[in-house]
Amino acid sequence: MDxxxxxxxxxxxxxxxxxxxxxxxxxxxMSLLPVDGPPRPFKAGQFNMLYAYGVGEAAISISxxxxxxxxxxxxxxxxxxxxxxxxxxxAGDMLGxxxxxxxxxxxxxxxxxxxxxxxxxxxxxxLRGAVCQALANRLExxxxxxxxxxxxxxxxxxxxxxxxxxxxxGANVEVTVDMAARGWTGHVGVVTTRLERILGTSDxxxxxxxxxxxxxxxxxTAQDLTELGVPASRIWVSMERNMKCALGFCGxxxxxxxxxxxxxxxxxxxxxxxxxxxxxx
Amino acid sequence: xxxxxxxxxxxxxxxxxxxxxxxxGWRVIGPQEVDGTIAYEELRTADDLPRGRTDDQEAGHYRLxxxxxxxxxxxxxxxxxxxxxxxxxxRKLWSATKTADGFxxxxxxxxxxxxxxFGVRPCEIxxxxxxxxxxxxxxxxxxxxxxxxxxxxxxxxxxARSAATCFCASMNTGPHxxxxxxxxxxxxDPDGDHRFLLQIGSAQGAALADGLPLRDxxxxxxxxARLAAAHAAAQQTxxxxxxxxxxxxxxEDHPGWQAVAEKCLxxxxxxxxxxxxxxxxxxDTNDLTGDHTERWRVWDSCFSLDFSYIHGGAVRQDPAAxxxxxxxxxxxxxxxxxxxxGCVGCGRCIAWCPVGIDITExxxxxxxxxx
Ligand SMILES: Cc1cc2nc3c(=O)[nH]c(=O)nc-3n(C[C@H](O)[C@H](O)[C@H](O)COP(=O)(O)OP(=O)(O)OC[C@H]3O[C@@H](n4cnc5c(N)ncnc54)[C@H](O)[C@@H]3O)c2cc1C
Ligand code: SF4
Ligand code: SF4
Ligand code: FES
Numbered sequence: 001m002d003x004x005x006x007x008x009x010x011x012x013x014x015x016x017x018x019x020x021x022x023x024x025x026x027x028x029x030m031s032l033l034p035v036d037g038p039p040r041p042f043k044a045g046q047f048n049m050l051y052a053y054g055v056g057e058a059a060i061s062i063s064x065x066x067x068x069x070x071x072x073x074x075x076x077x078x079x080x081x082x083x084x085x086x087x088x089x090x091a092g093d094m095l096g097x098x099x100x101x102x103x104x105x106x107x108x109x110x111x112x113x114x115x116x117x118x119x120x121x122x123x124x125x126x127l128r129g130a131v132c133q134a135l136a137n138r139l140e141x142x143x144x145x146x147x148x149x150x151x152x153x154x155x156x157x158x159x160x161x162x163x164x165x166x167x168x169x170g171a172n173v174e175v176t177v178d179m180a181a182r183g184w185t186g187h188v189g190v191v192t193t194r195l196e197r198i199l200g201t202s203d204x205x206x207x208x209x210x211x212x213x214x215x216x217x218x219x220x221t222a223q224d225l226t227e228l229g230v231p232a233s234r235i236w237v238s239m240e241r242n243m244k245c246a247l248g249f250c251g252x253x254x255x256x257x258x259x260x261x262x263x264x265x266x267x268x269x270x271x272x273x274x275x276x277x278x279x280x281x
Numbered sequence: 282x283x284x285x286x287x288x289x290x291x292x293x294x295x296x297x298x299x300x301x302x303x304x305x306g307w308r309v310i311g312p313q314e315v316d317g318t319i320a321y322e323e324l325r326t327a328d329d330l331p332r333g334r335t336d337d338q339e340a341g342h343y344r345l346x347x348x349x350x351x352x353x354x355x356x357x358x359x360x361x362x363x364x365x366x367x368x369x370x371x372r373k374l375w376s377a378t379k380t381a382d383g384f385x386x387x388x389x390x391x392x393x394x395x396x397x398x399f400g401v402r403p404c405e406i407x408x409x410x411x412x413x414x415x416x417x418x419x420x421x422x423x424x425x426x427x428x429x430x431x432x433x434x435x436x437x438x439x440x441a442r443s444a445a446t447c448f449c450a451s452m453n454t455g456p457h458x459x460x461x462x463x464x465x466x467x468x469x470d471p472d473g474d475h476r477f478l479l480q481i482g483s484a485q486g487a488a489l490a491d492g493l494p495l496r497d498x499x500x501x502x503x504x505x506a507r508l509a510a511a512h513a514a515a516q517q518t519x520x521x522x523x524x525x526x527x528x529x530x531x532x533e534d535h536p537g538w539q540a541v542a543e544k545c546l547x548x549x550x551x552x553x554x555x556x557x558x559x560x561x562x563x564x565d566t567n568d569l570t571g572d573h574t575e576r577w578r579v580w581d582s583c584f585s586l587d588f589s590y591i592h593g594g595a596v597r598q599d600p601a602a603x604x605x606x607x608x609x610x611x612x613x614x615x616x617x618x619x620x621x622x623g624c625v626g627c628g629r630c631i632a633w634c635p636v637g638i639d640i641t642e643x644x645x646x647x648x649x650x651x652x
Contacts, residue, residue, distance in 0.1 A: 007424070008374075008375075008388055008390075008424045008425065009421050009422070009423075009424070010374045010375070010423075010576075010578070011374070011375050011386060011388045012386070014383060014384070014386070016383070035383070053377065053379070053383075053384050053574060054377075054565060054567045054571060054574040055565060056563065056565045056576075057563070079592045080592070092382075093383075094382070094383030094384055096386075240591055241589070241591065241596065242588065242589055242590050242591050242596075244561065244562055244563050244581075245561070245563075247418075247420070247421040247423075248415075248418045248420060248421060249415065249416060249418075249421070249423055249559065249561065250560060250561045250562070250563070250578075250581070251559060251560030251561070251581070251583065252560065252562075252581070252588060252589070254583075254606070254610065254614075256614060257614035257617035257618055259618070262418075262420055262421075278533050279533075279602070280596055280597045280598060280599055280602035281533060281596075281602070281605075281606075
């Protein structure tokens with residue numbers, strides 16, 4: 001490559017916020033439009049580095065539908081400096097975007113199978129695009145299921161869309177919360193307590209599962225699924241590690257031999273399952 | 282004399298070569314004595330070289346001392362490495378200025394004149410090649426690194442002496458380099474018929490050699506150079522076994538990690554001194570008005586607690602987990618990532634560890650099958 005003319009991958013593209021939705025107390029979703037060029041295609045499960053002027057960058061998953069690349073959708077939880085600045089952005093504000101980065105959910109490859117999504121809390125954001133893709137081709141899958149767990153009913157993301165998936169789009173949806181609140185009539189308990197039920201009568205050997213949520217939840221969910229007979233090579237998880245570059249340069253995201261930013265964030269469980277159980281690796 | 286890659290000649294001193302480089306407009310960076318260590322700074326003439334100096338290195342120990350007065354290159358590597366020029370410890374990535382409806386980005390690159398690295402040791406050539414693979418990883422290219430690298434000429438100095446901390450021979454990275462340089466010097470017989478073997482490694486090197494006062498190298502010159510390399514290799518007592526990478530796998534719970542973590546101060550000296558360590562952080566700085574902001578890349582180390590921070594706390598809380606990351610990355614997972622070891626056997630991390638932790642000893646402890 002001609003280095004002198006190559007685009008420096010650390011320099012962001014400028015985007016502008018088109019719309020903002022308040023999802024939960026500390027979570028907002030925004031749609032972004034490019035200022036400097038055409039929108040770039042992405043795959044479900046990939047992420048961008050979002051830059052808030054003067055504050056810094058954060059890795060945020062793309063939570064939109066890859067079939068609609070014109071609208072870049074991101075859902076952000078305010079947990080610190082950069083994410084606070086990102087959740088403060090309003091329509092018309094400018095931000096920087098680098099990406100898309102990383103591996104994706106291989107949703108097309110699971111056709112013919114029972115496609116199960118297991119999401120914990122904000123983990124539904126990186127899965128949303130893949131759910132949309134599967135539901136757009138619903139009949140090509142034996143079944144499409146979503147098992148969605150959150151801490152409390154107030155932490156349930158994309159509530160109306162999840163209801164719509166269950167009611168109109170042909171998805172088998174189960175929602176469960178760790179702690180019920182007044183008025184909650186749904187399930188109570190962690191997602192692992194609902195796995196057997198959501199697999200239903202499907203042959204476990206014909207089930208594919210994408211899991212996204214806290215690391216401990218992914219670990220136990222994947223472990224229980226394999227015990228229920230789902231092949232480890234049909235389970236995928238999405239990992240989170242500190243990221244400063246998303247290019248394989250800064251070293252921060254290393255997880256054993258993998259750079260989570262470019263070898264992940266989506267990993268196949270049979271390839272990393274042992275590592276998930278190693279403390280502080 | 283018409284020089285070509287692969288040729289060897291004899292020159293009486295490094296001085297005309299440095300003169301030719303400066304004359305041809307190269308910025309020449311080479312070893313100098315700064316604050317009692319060998320540092321890589323700009324050279325104007327050969328007189329800036331630390332002639333007559335040698336080093337005394339051991340675990341946790343480094344000192345420059347009087348050497349053979351005529352010898353130009355009797356010291357080996359110091360705390361710095363060439364990475365400070367190709368991959369500076371602080372670099373502005375880009376800056377931005379606020380506008381009425383957003384911001385403008387200025388990503389003009391800093392000037393990097395054509396630069397000759399003078400006195401690159403074989404293990405350091407290997408280290409530069411390891412970083413080449415990091416910063417052009419098949420998916421992305423660090424354009425700033427690539428630009429600096431393309432504008433860099435390498436004049437190697439083959440080693441005729443090893444420090445006690447050196448173990449390049451077991452890593453196949455030295456003490457003699459066959460390739461990876463534009464020109465290479467071997468100092469021959471400083472106490473007698475003092476001269477230098479000059480190997481031509483590239484067309485660019487050949488063009489530079491053309492103007493120099495050279496004579497053809499004889500069989501005796503080559504034999505003396507081979508002896509010097511053999512002598513340097515024979516001096517090495519430290520080593521890493523060739524199969525260390527697989528032997529470190531699956532040893533996450535080995536008690537040796539806790540034992541070394543109890544000695545380790547987590548000062549990050551080893552990662553900063555290491556010529557292959559590449560980790561970095563990013564910092565944002567703003568002026569008082571907030572109208573101008575800059576993003577800087579700065580060296581970072583896997584020994585710091587914040588390095589692995591994610592919401593809820595660092596992944597590697599336990600100091601033993603951080604030492605494990607450093608050692609297993611260098612010696613084992615680097616092979617999975619880049620197809621080579623992340624260690625070139627330069628010994629810097631051994632000499633510059635304030636408590637004298639020795640990577641070769643620690644690796645041997647973990648590789649033993651009692652974990
Ligand atoms: C692949 C990937 C996808 C992600 N997708 C989303 C998403 O869709 N929505 C969302 O809200 N968050 C997501 N995150 C987490 C998000 O990147 C962090 O919450 C964010 O970086 C925190 O930065 P901060 O400055 O607000 O917090 P601080 O606590 O001030 O963070 C300090 C530094 O620690 C690092 N850091 C802290 N938490 C995390 C974390 N969880 N992951 C990685 N680095 C972290 C950052 O480098 C940050 O600069 C994702 C992370 C990864 C790795
Ligand atoms: S790990 Fe130590 S010996 Fe190996 S290259 Fe780095 S500093 Fe040199
Ligand atoms: S040893 Fe640590 S600081 Fe050095 S490259 Fe590896 S992760 Fe980065
Ligand atoms: S985020 Fe920098 S190497 Fe992965």
